[in-house]
Amino acid sequence: MDALWRILARHAKDRVLVFTEDNETVYRISRRFLLPALTHKTRPQERKELLDAFSAGTLRVLVTAKVLNEGVDVPEANVGVVLSGSGSVREHVQRLGRILRKREGKAATLYEVVSDVAAEAGISERRRQHEAYVRAGGEPPC
Amino acid sequence: VLTRDLLLFTLRKGRIRPRFVDRADGALLEAARDLVDIAARAPGEPKKDIDAAMGGRAMIHPRPKVARGLVKLLQDRMEVAEPGDAALELRRAAFAASMAALEAADPDEAFTQHERRLEAALGRPLEEVRAALHADLPDARPVESFEPISAEALIDRYNLALAQGLVLYARRVELEVGRPERPEVRRLLRWMRFCRLVAHVEAGEDGCRLGVEGPAALFEGAKGYGLQLASFLAAVPMLGTWRLEAEVELPRRPAATLELTGADPLASTFSGGSGYVPEEVRAVLERARIPGWTVDLAPAPRTMGATGLAVPDFALVPERGAPLVVELFHRWHRGALERRLEELEASPDPSFRLGVDRALAKDPEVAARIEAHPQAFLFRGFPSARALARLAEAAAAS
Numbered sequence: 001m002d003a004l005w006r007i008l009a010r011h012a013k014d015r016v017l018v019f020t021e022d023n024e025t026v027y028r029i030s031r032r033f034l035l036p037a038l039t040h041k042t043r044p045q046e047r048k049e050l051l052d053a054f055s056a057g058t059l060r061v062l063v064t065a066k067v068l069n070e071g072v073d074v075p076e077a078n079v080g081v082v083l084s085g086s087g088s089v090r091e092h093v094q095r096l097g098r099i100l101r102k103r104e105g106k107a108a109t110l111y112e113v114v115s116d117v118a119a120e121a122g123i124s125e126r127r128r129q130h131e132a133y134v135r136a137g138g139e140p141p142c
Numbered sequence: 143v144l145t146r147d148l149l150l151f152t153l154r155k156g157r158i159r160p161r162f163v164d165r166a167d168g169a170l171l172e173a174a175r176d177l178v179d180i181a182a183r184a185p186g187e188p189k190k191d192i193d194a195a196m197g198g199r200a201m202i203h204p205r206p207k208v209a210r211g212l213v214k215l216l217q218d219r220m221e222v223a224e225p226g227d228a229a230l231e232l233r234r235a236a237f238a239a240s241m242a243a244l245e246a247a248d249p250d251e252a253f254t255q256h257e258r259r260l261e262a263a264l265g266r267p268l269e270e271v272r273a274a275l276h277a278d279l280p281d282a283r284p285v286e287s288f289e290p291i292s293a294e295a296l297i298d299r300y301n302l303a304l305a306q307g308l309v310l311y312a313r314r315v316e317l318e319v320g321r322p323e324r325p326e327v328r329r330l331l332r333w334m335r336f337c338r339l340v341a342h343v344e345a346g347e348d349g350c351r352l353g354v355e356g357p358a359a360l361f362e363g364a365k366g367y368g369l370q371l372a373s374f375l376a377a378v379p380m381l382g383t384w385r386l387e388a389e390v391e392l393p394r395r396p397a398a399t400l401e402l403t404g405a406d407p408l409a410s411t412f413s414g415g416s417g418y419v420p421e422e423v424r425a426v427l428e429r430a431r432i433p434g435w436t437v438d439l440a441p442a443p444r445t446m447g448a449t450g451l452a453v454p455d456f457a458l459v460p461e462r463g464a465p466l467v468v469e470l471f472h473r474w475h476r477g478a479l480e481r482r483l484e485e486l487e488a489s490p491d492p493s494f495r496l497g498v499d500r501a502l503a504k505d506p507e508v509a510a511r512i513e514a515h516p517q518a519f520l521f522r523g524f525p526s527a528r529a530l531a532r533l534a535e536a537a538a539a540s
Contacts, residue, residue, distance in 0.1 A: 034240035
């Protein structure tokens with residue numbers, strides 16, 4: 001949570017997507033930071049409202065689990081934060097795509113917040129071997 | 143109904159069999175009683191608390207998956223309160239305040255400083271805001287009502303749900319019932335019409351044989367149709383003597399044959415007595431008061447072709463003369479409609495009317511055939527009172 005706060009404060013003027021592994025964590029973060037949450041439980045009208053506001057810049061942070069992994073385009077996002085993600089390379093490449101899409105030459109940053117547990121750090125390292133991460137450029141993951 | 147992960151069955155040598163439970167099993171009855179007690183206390187309590195209490199009780203049962211099935215069936219009997227707008231309004235205000243506070247944040251400042259700014263902007267304790275922020279999530283909302291059930295009936299319901307759960311994966315269901323003159327068979331056929339199933343009814347020497355399309359055979363709307371089929375299946379055990387055979391295609395499993403009979407521990411949950419009429423139909427009939435006509439909701443099946451039987455939805459009966467028999471075709475019934483049109487062409491029946499749901503008539507081929515047919519008419523959901531009156535007037539005029 002402390003790492004997430006530092007990232008949010010550092011990117012206060014950017015459009016940030018925070019990805020978590022499950023809905024429970026989405027709502028935990030939403031409550032702690034008072035940030036908009038987007039999950040499959042979000043009612044369609046509110047979902048549209050949140051995405052429109054994110055697109056317009058009135059909301060600059062969205063916290064989501066898997067609902068944004070496929071089928072939703074958020075070209076305005078330029079910072080992604082993955083909190084303790086799973087080992088699925090596909091999901092993470094899609095997450096990268098969410099924040100890199102549409103804008104040619106757009107600089108984007110993807111953070112991955114991992115705990116000290118060796119296994120989680122190993123998974124993160126494995127993911128970063130994927131060519132999409134090499135192509136993605138931007139700032140190196142912290 | 144039970145979700146696939148909760149279905150218990152044995153699949154061997156091309157045959158699939160639900161693992162029915164024994165309603166005399168003492169430990170299971172005790173678990174069912176405890177779970178029913180928890181569910182009965184649910185109204186007014188947050189859904190998530192009830193789910194946690196039932197989940198905890200299910201875990202200590204020797205067969206937790208069976209107990210979780212009971213929990214699912216009890217959850218299906220609960221209504222959760224509708225969400226109000228209070229939480230949504232709070233979120234709008236909280237997120238706006240959060241964005242403003244974030245913009246003013248110094249990258250090196252502590253989170254507590256940010257929290258103080260937030261609290262000042264919102265004008266109320268942050269913990270209070272956090273607690274109410276997502277109070278409209280289904281799990282957080284209170285249970286509004288619970289439809290009571292006894293422990294024994296819950297176990298019966300569980301056995302039925304095991305069978306229903308497998309039939310949801312059927313491509314086709316064949317059902318042998320008794321003779322159509324039997325009142326129970328008439329009720330079942332009528333219920334089949336209300337469930338809007340795609341069925342072909344044949345009359346044999348030993349009784350009727352229903353061939354019902356399974357959800358796996360449909361290209362669209364399979365989920366809704368599957369639930370209709372499950373509702374229909376709940377009525378079948380009332381027949382006493384019956385036999386069902388279905389080809390079941392569970393994902394990532396070989397196709398297998400399911401066979402159920404009246405000897406299986408299945409109890410009907412069909413609450414509709416002989417006079418049962420679904421609410422939507424009742425509403426139309428109350429408005430459709432046609433002078434000189436009455437509506438018969440249980441007309442006798444009519445022979446069509448050599449062995450086929452048509453099960454009309456209702457008949458408009460004049461004070462004098464032959465009744466006007468109406469069969470309705472919904473979005474799933476394209477094949478049945480085409481069959482009926484061919485049968486009517488081969489052996490005309492001037493007292494027969496075909497109602498076609500507009501969802502089915504979206505198909506240009508169907509629309510063209512219906513428009514040209516003097517005995518067909520269109521409706522949406524169920525024919526309106528005005529449509530029924532028009533049918534009667536046209537019949538009287540001719």
